Amino acid sequence: MVSEARYAGALRLDGKRALITGATKGIGADIARAFASAGATLVLSGRDDAELNTARATLADEFGVEIRTAAVDLAADDGPAALASTALDAFGGLDVLVNNAGVSYPQPVTQTDPAQFDATIAVNLRAPALLASIVGAAMAEAGTGGSIITVASAAALAPLPDHYAYCASKAGLVMATKVLARELGPHGIRANSVCPTVVLTEMGQRVWGEEAKAAPMLARIPLGRFAVPHEVSDAVVWLASDLASMVNGVDIPVDGGYTMG
Numbered sequence: 001m002v003s004e005a006r007y008a009g010a011l012r013l014d015g016k017r018a019l020i021t022g023a024t025k026g027i028g029a030d031i032a033r034a035f036a037s038a039g040a041t042l043v044l045s046g047r048d049d050a051e052l053n054t055a056r057a058t059l060a061d062e063f064g065v066e067i068r069t070a071a072v073d074l075a076a077d078d079g080p081a082a083l084a085s086t087a088l089d090a091f092g093g094l095d096v097l098v099n100n101a102g103v104s105y106p107q108p109v110t111q112t113d114p115a116q117f118d119a120t121i122a123v124n125l126r127a128p129a130l131l132a133s134i135v136g137a138a139m140a141e142a143g144t145g146g147s148i149i150t151v152a153s154a155a156a157l158a159p160l161p162d163h164y165a166y167c168a169s170k171a172g173l174v175m176a177t178k179v180l181a182r183e184l185g186p187h188g189i190r191a192n193s194v195c196p197t198v199v200l201t202e203m204g205q206r207v208w209g210e211e212a213k214a215a216p217m218l219a220r221i222p223l224g225r226f227a228v229p230h231e232v233s234d235a236v237v238w239l240a241s242d243l244a245s246m247v248n249g250v251d252i253p254v255d256g257g258y259t260m261g
């Protein structure tokens, strides 16, 4: 849980307009909370209007920041463009995009379900890449710079059994983010990824909740534990802030040392 005082010092996002995808639960909900705590103006996205309205009311009440919501299915062909348009209209532009929404359908590589493979690529790679393209173009046009942050995964950096499409989608997204960093850097737009290890959100519980799955994974993490949501949010807030003004094109593991080699 992030308290209001947490970002009371230099790490503030006042005046920054941010779109956060997958903001209704898990890591995205904590990022939304952290951004609200740091004073950002927010557009929260997910698929469920009721969940979005609850998140908006709670955070606006607690932190006094302006918040709009946009319910969009990012797996739909026109989802990314529809969300970009709504979010850019909400406050007359965006300064920060947090591409966080994601899905995972673990299965052995030899039993790959084509529909689930496509759904993984659609939500984890196509949607964030297209969103960043449209939002990046608007940021460049506005000429005021910006920060695009990708919530990728340690699965982008080290292969995980049963995560064929997931690893491919996240590795693709890390590289796509570097292309953004290279092409949009001259416009003062920074693009970076964070690569968390397991976080026991709804997704994390579903995939890693059983002791038999968790134990061998924990054994490979030098810090000996999974991450908690605010450890991801803290990196994302920093990347969005002016304290990271010279940080561009990196993928930051938030993984207790799991991927260091």
Ligand code: NAP
Residues within 6 Å of the ligand: 021, 022, 023, 024, 025, 026, 027, 028, 045, 046, 047, 048, 051, 072, 073, 074, 075, 076, 100, 101, 102, 103, 104, 123, 151, 152, 153, 154, 195, 196, 197, 198, 199, 200, 201, 202, 203, 204
């Ligand atoms: P989560 O608890 O399952 O939440 C996923 C979020 O993404 C929800 O808000 C969900 O909205 C949204 N979403 C899913 N499919 C969508 C779609 N088709 N259109 C729009 N929104 C959609 O997952 P999480 O663990 O917080 O994961 C957040 C991000 O971190 C993901 O990109 C994930 O790959 C990454 N990550 C997670 C872990 C982990 O262990 N948990 C580790 C590394 C990286 P709804 O409310 O509509 O479902």
